[in-house]
Amino acid sequence: MITYTNKNYNIAVIGAGHAGCEAALAAARMGFRTVLFTLTMDLVANLPCNPSIGGTGKGHIVFEIDALGGTMGKIADGAMLQSRMLNVSKGPAVHSLRMQADRVRYRELMRHELESCPNLLLSQAEVVEVKTENGKVRGVVTKTGAFYECDAVIVTTGTSLGGRIIIGECVYSAGPDNTVAATELTKSLLSAGVKMQRFKTGTPPRVHSDSIDYSVMERQPGDERAVLFSSKEYGVNKNDCFVTYTNEKTHQIIKDNLHRSPLFSGIIEGVGARYCPSIEDKVTRFADKERHQLFIEPMGENTKEMYIQGLSSSMPEEVQMQIIKSIKGLENAVVMRTAYAIEYDCCDPTQLYPTLEFKEIKGLYGAGQFNGTSGYEEAAAQGLVAGINAALKLQGREPMIIDRSEGYIGTLIDDIVIKGTNEPYRMMTSRSEYRLVLRQDNAEERLIEKGRYAGLIDDERYSRFLADKNALEAEVERLRRQTLPLSEGLKKVFTDAGFEEPSGGIKIAEALKRPGITYEALGELDKGRGDVPEYIRNKAEIEIKYEGYIKKQLAQIEQFKKLESKQLPADIDYSKIKGIRIEAAQKLAKNRPASVGQASRISGISPADVSVLLIWLQQRGR
């Protein structure tokens, strides 16, 4: 029931998780009075699952968020406990940064950021209704009776929307970490015409550090040099992680109790993610695997709570305890938080434009788990894009859209709004067909202009970027131009890498193109080398070493852009196009793709349908 109206805000953001924080910060920084609602003031920007930021594909996203002027990378850097670059044995395209983060510190830093941001109010309240009128959003209503009239609403409800925690036979209404669930908003969204679905995710147990026998586990320290997301400096590793394994006994306990798992007993209705399976899932699906790897990760500097990555479960509590105690090093472990599965409401993201605005409800945006994705990073990225576009629209400016060839964020959004998803969508490097050019190291080159366009990159940051860019170009140019004279040293570098001795001097770039010959190895011989920062040297090396392949990808991107640029007018009557299948016409009418490229990625649209569209466009053009 509405008891009063608040007209102080242009934009309302529902939920202060990773999506909500980025959305609200972007909108407020772009000059709009923004209110960010949270159910629990003390759990803003919570990390309710793993205490880490980044990882494969996700690390790329954090770098991209940073390049666009988002906040996640900076907060993660501040809360860093350990930094590790994954996949260093593979090519630079798949190097992925993962950071263990102090979850309390993370929350604190983000809350400070929100509270110190002009134009932004962080408010504890449950939104129970989104008001719409004639296909346009009008504002939101809180449980306590306030009607916030505003021009844009961004829904970032995470797993709190209709949340239901499941631990074995025990089921109750709750959001993550036993917070209250938002129970009324779904109904309001449904009546506004939003199509909803129900997903499931889960989290492993946490145990007390003093009850763990680390002496029988493998220690996993951070990298010697702790790379950061937002800063070009190096950080300091504070904590180690540890590795242990499940065993036959563990698997037997799980098998014996499978009938009590809500996944198998049918209590869980939501669709879970294939790539983030619970331990009972892993044991049943990979029955021939003798053991599964587990990581023991710190939850924070000032807590003894440890997270057991890989042991996500929805088994009854007593079974969970048996499982834990069967594991090497955890025989005497004391559980502080029980693992649980959680079901929640989310929307079908094919209802969204790539700006993340609902096609049918102007001014309503969705981001994060509400859009069917999984992961803090994926959520933050969408929050940023939704926040930027909500603000741009109110400014009357062109939207900011990242396409598949420009970033993992673009790939993520394109995937969910075009193809939709029937399980929580997680980013992976293999999802991008342009991954060689979408690297962590060049995120700024790819995206800073877009962040600058939105107004989130200030002059100082931008001029720093330009200086780096110039330094990089100069270094690449130098490497291409300068020659290493023939010397014993040069011969040795070549033979060490398995090549024949060179017969004369060689251009530095030519030497670098050979696998195994690194910038570092040429150090002594490269007399012309100036004082170039390491991150720029690395980029220069990548640019030269992979030049051939990067060119190939750029050619592919050009092809992709061609189809992307074949616009499909919004008012096409697909049923009138001769030769198109009825089913395809219906799908196209429903999705309303903006280009032939987008149309070609809609599931159920066959190559023949695409051909028909192209032919139709051609005839129309005549």
Add this chain to the structure above:
Amino acid sequence: MSTVAAISTPVGKGGIAVIRISGDAATEIADRVFLPANKKPLSETEADRAVYGGIFCGKTQIDDGIAVVFKAPRSFTGEDTVEISCHGGVLITKRVLEAVFAAGAHPAGAGEFTKRAFLNGKLSLSEAEAIGGLIDAKTDKYISVSLAQSKGSLGKAVKALSDRLVFLAASVYAFIDYPDEDMTDVSVEEMRKELNSILYRLDELISTHRYGKAISEGVDTAIVGKPNTGKSSLLNMLCGEDRAIVTDIAGTTRDIVTEQVNFGGVLLRLSDTAGIRQTGTDSIVEEIGINKSKKKISDAEVLLAVFDGSMPPSSEDRELMMLLADRREDTVAIVNKTDILEPNSELLAELREKFKGVVKISAKTGEGAERLQMEIEEICGKRNRVSEGEIVTSARQNAALLKARGFIASALESLSLYTQDIASLDIENAVAALDEVDARVASEQIVNEIFSKFCVGK
């Protein structure tokens, strides 16, 4: 889509002709022209059952025949379809078709039925192409290959390769995307081995294209030799009574520039046959001039070099051998006139040294024709085929396979120059190229190209 109709059997003298009507209104239209003897309209008749009845144009009965109703999606096109079998003969068939048009059907475009079958997902593109092949076939061989392909056997072979590549790329990425999952990494060596094995299989398929092309489109063939070696009798032998000339290209026989001859399962496109027939004495070396004969030789895919077996090699013969020196793989050396004398041993020895295929014939009596067939088939790459359905007949499929081959070669290169994850990008591109063979990712050109080759009624 509109409802279309066409005569689906060859126009001409056949005992019966079939008129196919396909589209949403097929039964409705058929009701207006076909009245079953049992008076139950076709729209109410059970599907897949033959019904006898009268065929009408307005109120006038023009023929009687059989009609079968096929219900979507269980028909060739995937749409509601009625097939009316009437009496054959140009006039009557045409009248029935006109009656069907008058009842509301539109004329079907070339290849439209097959195109609809493809658009409705009843056929993959390679199956559709194969059906085109069946219709166009000028050689028996092409018919049996097309038949096997229409059942999807080339598609299956390609799919198997594509599956292996997908698995390989997936194993690289499983490791990269799940670094915590203590998985065993695919080693560079394993990848290289698998890629090489796929490359080998791909080459096997690609190598069938020479033969595939020979039985479908045909091969450009030139008959060369000095005067009086019997080139025109060879031409007659190739086009002999029981081996009909397949195509006449516009005009009188006198003007013929190219003749297509079905010789032993392959289609030979003989160029400049008019010249050979007219003069009977032409000499490539003397009359056309050395440059022209060089061009003739370089333009042809298969060369039939005719030598007079009754005499030792002349300087002209040797000159010809020289001209053919770098085409030895494509040349059949034909030693003619075995009916006159045992072939000259000096000539035979020289030819055997210079060419792989040497055949002794008598163009006059027809002796040696079978050996010649075998040699020509051999040159056209018959031995490369693995199984009937796995012959790559269309140039489009071959181009896609070559493209895939290029990407796999590039993947192997990436493995030595860069890293596995980059090689897997090449692998993904190879998969996309293989999908083009079966046109799971077809561009508009591909689709148009394929269906434009069909004739009306298919």
